[in-house]
Amino acid sequence: MDETPELHSDVEETARRIAEMEVRGAASIADAAAAALGTQAATAESETPEAFRRTMRAAARRLYETRPTAVSLPNALRYVLSGMDGDDVETLQTTVQQRVSAFRDDLDDAQDRLGQIGAGRFSDGDVVMTHCHSSDALSCIEAAVESGADIEAVVKETRPRKQGHITASELRELGVPVTLIVDSAAHSFLDDVDHVLVGADSIAADGSVINKIGTAGLAVSARDRGVPVVVAAQSIKLHPKTLTGTAVAIERRDIREVLDEETHEDIGAAEVANPAFDVTPPRHVDAIVTEHGQFPPESIVTLMRELFGDSVSEPWTDPDGTGATGASAASGGE
Numbered sequence: 551m552d553e554t555p556e557l558h559s560d561v562e563e564t565a566r567r568i569a570e571m572e573v574r575g576a577a578s579i580a581d582a583a584a585a586a587l588g589t590q591a592a593t594a595e596s597e598t599p600e601a602f603r604r605t606m607r608a609a610a611r612r613l614y615e616t617r618p619t620a621v622s623l624p625n626a627l628r629y630v631l632s633g634m635d636g637d638d639v640e641t642l643q644t645t646v647q648q649r650v651s652a653f654r655d656d657l658d659d660a661q662d663r664l665g666q667i668g669a670g671r672f673s674d675g676d677v678v679m680t681h682c683h684s685s686d687a688l689s690c691i692e693a694a695v696e697s698g699a700d701i702e703a704v705v706k707e708t709r710p711r712k713q714g715h716i717t718a719s720e721l722r723e724l725g726v727p728v729t730l731i732v733d734s735a736a737h738s739f740l741d742d743v744d745h746v747l748v749g750a751d752s753i754a755a756d757g758s759v760i761n762k763i764g765t766a767g768l769a770v771s772a773r774d775r776g777v778p779v780v781v782a783a784q785s786i787k788l789h790p791k792t793l794t795g796t797a798v799a800i801e802r803r804d805i806r807e808v809l810d811e812e813t814h815e816d817i818g819a820a821e822v823a824n825p826a827f828d829v830t831p832p833r834h835v836d837a838i839v840t841e842h843g844q845f846p847p848e849s850i851v852t853l854m855r856e857l858f859g860d861s862v863s864e865p866w867t868d869p870d871g872t873g874a875t876g877a878s879a880a881s882g883g884e
């Protein structure tokens with residue numbers, strides 16, 4: 551039986567911050583988790599390689615259990631642990647730290663490359679509607695603005711956590727004129743919009759896009775209005791287990807994000823539901839923009855197979871903690 555090793559406070563703190571959404575958004579979650587594994591490795595006082603591997607596996611497990619929907623998290627953990635190599639603790643520490651650095655650099659590069667590709671979709675004078683806050687999506691707008699295009703944005707508030715406020719503020723920093731709307735106003739504004747641009751927490755093998763709750767309804771409305779829906783998602787958002795039919799778990803969060811206890815009492819015994827994400831079917835998506843190019847959603851499976859192969863390891867559950875196969879392409883390259 552594995553006893554749970556004591557983890558570095560940075561791992562515990564990162565796990566708490568992810569669970570409580572102080573760190574949020576799929577790319578940021580992956581980056582923070584990888585960084586925490588790096589700290590754990592650097593400071594480990596394990597006496598044997600086996601003990602080191604056990605500790606790293608436990609740290610990854612702790613991080614894995616924080617939020618279930620963004621596949622960037624397990625993809626990050628897999629990428630780092632699958633590079634853990636060596637016959638002594640020092641070598642193991644070094645290889646993990648190298649892997650963490652490579653992962654974090656790749657993440658930034660992929661977002662920049664994706665932004666350049668996505669920017670090509672926008673012309674001078676275009677109006678873009680956003681939902682939630684996605685660093686991948688914003689990277690496309692930033693690249694378009696830097697290339698000289700005047701872009702305006704209609705930003706959905708995104709209840710209950712109002713991540714639209716973050717998007718509005720970052721767009722203003724880029725000099726983009728912003729109209730902030732409540733979610734239910736989206737349909738009314740679509741006639742004045744040229745593109746809907748969102749990010750993704752996970753992309754399934756059939757091209758379905760799992761993103762912040764409200765994305766699916768927005769995509770249906772946009773299709774009705776003839777407005778193209780573009781999803782900006784670096785390849786770390788591809789969910790390899792969906793290749794074998796696994797469904798993506800949709801996180802259900804505390805209902806107090808929707809209404810406080812006093813208001814709930816005033817209303818009476820109403821059930822309140824707070825699913826954090828929904829699934830947009832591929833037929834409502836025009837393109838998925840990745841750092842490897844743009845894909846119609848139905849063909850994203852080819853990229854997924856290329857990057858992940860057919861089998862997906864979960865090294866945090868692996869008795870050796872090594873992750874034997876299929877684990878090298880989490881961020882689109884080694």
Ligand SMILES: O=C(COP(=O)(O)O)[C@H](O)[C@H](O)COP(=O)(O)O
Pocket residue numbers: 574575576577578620681682683684685686687713748749750751761762826
């Ligand atoms: O749905 C969300 C965030 O949800 P939450 O706020 O619940 O984490 C974002 O659209 C994706 O994570 C993509 O973000 P990015 O492009 O930054 O990875």
